[in-house]
Amino acid sequence: MTANDFDALSRRLRSPLLKFFQRRTRSHADSEDLVQDLFARLLRRGDVLTLENPDSYVFQAAANLSRDRTRRDVARSTDRHDDVTDLELANEAPGPEQTLASRQQLGQVLAALDALPPRTRSVVMLRRFEDLSYAQIAARLGISVSAVEKHVGRAMDALRGED
Secondary structure, eight states, X not given: OOHHHHHHHHXXXXXXXXXHHHHHHOOHHHHHHHHHHHHHHHHHHOOGGGSSOHHHHHHHHHHHHHHHHHHHHHHHTGGGOOOOXXXXXXXXXXXXXXXXXXHHHHHHHHHHXXXXXXXXXXXXXXXXXXXXXXXXXXXXXXXXXXXXXXXXXXXHHHHHTOO
């Protein structure tokens, strides 16, 4: 088989093979791929043009290739996969402006905590960071529950900037 003979065969059968594959795949890109795969296989075989009816052989090979591709796609469940190459992932990380604002806000809260009287600061720390109840804080500090409530109220006013 000469290269010219194979080129003539591929030029003559390319369009009919594209139509053949498009009826089965409904995708022009997949049809193009299948035609290329088919001609690559035929070229490796080498003796296609010596056959009695090469056109019939080529279309039988195309049918086999189409069945193989369908079986492979079913086994891999390619019809159930979503193409994620064009998806934009949401970036949950805060941007630089939000990071700066959060740091500034944290600095303000820490400064407000430092400005609180020691007992009030202790009550806030026990409530917010150790998640103790008012009764537990009162027992730990040896003060009444009412006093804990007053300390928490003063602290919240100070932290909001209402003092």
